């Protein structure tokens with residue numbers, strides 16, 4: 257495979273020393289050194305991916321058509337009209353990709369199952385053996401290399417058949433389809449998979465697909481956007497409600513029929529942005545409220561059996577209700593908490609000051625968010641608009657989770673850095689990603705502080721193993737530890753950050769030998 261130590265590796269320490277001071281970071285973010293030994297021996301250090309973003313092979317071996325297959329083929333939806341038809345061609349190169357992880361010394365890998373490889377038409381068709389075989393090979397080869405599989409059952413891609421039949425997550429029928437899908441996964445893979453996440457970011461499925469309309473099925477209404485259908489104030493609530501019940505029923509099935517024999521654990525993944533009060537005096541309640549609306553929306557029902565009172569007070573009967581039977585399923589339907597975290601912003605209370613129309617609404621908790629305070633950005637902007645480097649946010653997120661949901665272990669299942677187009681498009685620039693190294697070092701230092709302070713964190717996964725199809729941003733936005741040449745060869749090349757992570761994890765000389773000998 258021809259992976260060689262990159263010459264940049266030898267000067268990256270120097271680069272880190274002379275790197276310019278960036279925005280809004282505290283001194284401890286900047287200067288605290290972080291070592292593998294700051295984390296427990298059995299801590300999981302891994303990388304994250306998802307099926308549609310890396311696999312390609314979109315019509316192979318009996319795979320059905322997914323919502324994202326359809327959406328990415330609509331001209332104008334994705335940057336450069338990119339699609340996931342080939343993506344990283346992981347479908348054919350998974351052995352090489354597992355070797356990359358092994359060479360870095362990762363002991364865990366989080367990936368998702370393509371629903372349409374397993375059940376091309378949902379529960380309206382048969383199980384597809386081709387898909388089962390593919391994931392069996394991945395799981396077996398990971399275990400062979402001592403890499404623990406962390407499996408997301410559903411990460412944004414579902415059979416188009418379910419959209420056409422009953423509008424997918426808008427219907428309670430989707431719960432039955434999800435439970436059927438999860439059952440096949442437990443049956444086929446549960447003997448070897450010990451960490452399951454039912455759904456990736458149910459709140460983002462709702463917000464991007466049904467409020468903003470930028471993700472499929474592109475529902476929205478003014479003032480949020482112009483879509484051919486949708487109701488941005490109502491539909492996200494329905495879509496989350498159906499996902500929560502789908503999750504709860506799948507967990508119930510797992511616990512009743514699989515967990516005792518298979519000995520695994522199960523949870524659900526949400527994305528958490530942290531917030532700080534814009535004005536220290538008046539905006540603290542805005543922070544509490546917006547966190548209740550995003551974090552509590554998902555985890556309050558799952559931990560405590562119902563939506564947060566902050567949501568009920570503001571949304572009233574627009575917020576769906578759980579029946580007594582629902583509550584029995586959903587309360588306590590998790591073995592661990594799984595969070596994706598990237599950024600922090602300021603929150604401003606719209607009860608006390610004026611906010612734009614699309615913000616000053618119940619569904620937004622009457623909270624405006626902004627990265628600016630007195631014209632100064634909260635952190636260095638990343639490649640995706642709205643993401644800023646704020647390492648202290650990682651510590652705050654863990655503290656928040658620990659307080660609101662005591663006594664749960666936590667996995668950070670995504671954290672990562674995308675470069676800005678203005679950082680340069682030349683391959684050398686992309687490979688020389690010292691900003692990504694700096695990002696991970698400072699976020700890991702913040703994570704270690706939270707753990708010293710009692711946060712029960714068990715693992716940390718970098719988004720992402722390699723550059724991939726970053727949803728509506730296509731291949732333009734790169735989050736990978738490995739560079740992928742999507743235009744021509746699909747060759748993977750380790751960025752400086754891959755070398756850094758390997759050296760952080762395993763000691764540099766051992767990894768050097770492994771990387772060079774692939």
Ligand SMILES: *[C@@H]1O[C@H](CO)[C@@H](O)[C@H](O)[C@H]1NC(C)=O
Pocket residue numbers: 331332335336337
């Ligand atoms: C995407 O496709 C549409 C329709 O064919 C075309 O008008 C547009 O220029 C394309 N965009 C790019 C970046 O190629």
Ligand SMILES: *[C@@H]1O[C@H](CO)[C@@H](O)[C@H](O)[C@H]1NC(C)=O
Pocket residue numbers: 663
């Ligand atoms: C915390 O969890 C442990 C193990 O699951 C359990 O034994 C203990 O009772 C729990 N404590 C609280 C306060 O819930």
